[in-house]
Amino acid sequence: MNILDIITLKEVYKKSNKELLEYTETDTSPTLFKEEFEENKRKIVQSLDKIKDLGIITYWDEEYPDLLKNINDPPVILYYFGDPTLLKNKTVSIVGTRKATDYGKSICIEIAKTLSRYTVVSGMAYGIDSIAQRNAKKTIAVLGNGVDIIYPKSNESLYNKIKEEGLIISEYFPGTRATKYTFPYRNRIIAALSEKTIVIEAAKKSGSLITARYALDYGREVLAVPGDITRLNSYGTNYLIYSGATPIISLQHLKELFGITNLEQESSSENPEEMEVKEKILKLINEGKNNLDSLCETLKEDVSTILSTIMQLEIDGKLSQENGTYFTIN
Known part of the structure; x- marks a missing residue:
């Protein structure tokens, strides 16, 4: 069976991963009307052709990861975009x-x-x-x-x-x-x-x-x-x-x-942009903008970015906080 046969059996005839693996391992296939199967396969091809840059990996391909292959219900087909x-x-x-x-x-x-x-x-x-x-x-x-x-x-x-x-x-x-x-x-x-x-x-x-x-x-x-x-x-x-x-x-x-x-x-961690955000936060805290709301309002950065930077400054011993108020440590 080729990849389109497998996809058709899975999507149209609702065959399980286990059944599809058994078919390929034993070189068998279910009894189906050939004309009907070929028509269903053409419809599958038409659907897939509409999607730009779509990739497909099967259980038998070299790209298929060993970690996934060694479970009791591995997916026989993976659709993907990217690397x-x-x-x-x-x-x-x-x-x-x-x-x-x-x-x-x-x-x-x-x-x-x-x-x-x-x-x-x-x-x-x-x-x-x-x-x-x-x-x-x-x-x-x-x-x-x-x-x-x-x-x-x-x-x-x-x-x-x-x-x-x-x-x-x-x-x-x-x-x-x-x-x-x-x-x-x-x-x-x-x-x-x-x-x-x-x-x-x-x-x-x-x-x-x-x-x-x-x-x-x-x-x-x-x-x-x-x-x-x-x-x-x-x-x-x-x-x-x-x-x-x-x-x-x-x-x-x-x-x-x-x-x-x-x-x-x-x-592999700190880049110039991260260092700049750290310096801005320390400067603002020293200027009295020493809580999360005022920092977010001033910096216009995503709150998760600011929280991450604050946490790193605390780990570095440059910042501390009490009851939601931040202060620098000299």
């Missing part, structure tokens, strides 16, 4: 709540930047997923809908950025709309593509915990950021730690867990 060589990179998934707190946002940014030599895998969902992917050096977005559909629509700029600089993949045929079932099923791919999975803020019933469960089933390490026990978004991560996940207790600890040396981090 498929990222599938062979060192990978880590970063997932979490859609309703991230300022704490979760700033921690997510710092983790993504600290792991700059890894390709970050996530689901491009609103919240932690998209924050991680906006701040990753390289990233793979695994969608719960067709690769040609931007969801959520508010992430259009992120989608276009990843399409241009990273990789967007989906096992769903182009044009497929998301449902409440496609996202949890998609999460197995996020977990399978990653050497480790990091969870940052997750409620008791969170899709991120499904990803973590898949990761554990695949024998991968799960790490979690501890949270305030009074917050609903901390229950999931704290429960993961209680159940045996590795807690991330500091950024230095994170570097140790991933074998990152300080020298290596320094060489």
Whole structure:
């Protein structure tokens, strides 16, 4: 069977990944009316031809990642936009709540930047997923809908950025709309593509915990950021730690867990733009604009960028805060 036969059997005749693998391994195929099958195949070709720059990887291609191949339900087809060589990179998934707190946002940014030599895998969902992917050096977005559909629509700029600089993949045929079932099923791919999975803020019933469960089933390490026990978004991560996940207790600890040396981090982290934002923040605080609202209003920067910079200044020992008021340390 060729690639179009496989796609037709999957999309029109609803054959499972397992069945398609069995057909190819045994060199058999289901009994179908040939004329009907060929007509359905022509319709598949017509649909695919409408999508510019679409790529397709099958289970049997060299580009298909070994990490994904070795699970119990690997997708036989991956549709993609972008750079498929990222599938062979060192990978880590970063997932979490859609309703991230300022704490979760700033921690997510710092983790993504600290792991700059890894390709970050996530689901491009609103919240932690998209924050991680906006701040990753390289990233793979695994969608719960067709690769040609931007969801959520508010992430259009992120989608276009990843399409241009990273990789967007989906096992769903182009044009497929998301449902409440496609996202949890998609999460197995996020977990399978990653050497480790990091969870940052997750409620008791969170899709991120499904990803973590898949990761554990695949024998991968799960790490979690501890949270305030009074917050609903901390229950999931704290429960993961209680159940045996590795807690991330500091950024230095994170570097140790991933074998990152300080020298290596320094060489890949700060750029002139980041240094300029740091200098502006310190200057404004000294001038009396010493809370988050006034800093955001003056700098006109994204709040996540400002929070990330403030956190780094605190780590560097140049800044401290008390009750929401920042002050510099000489």
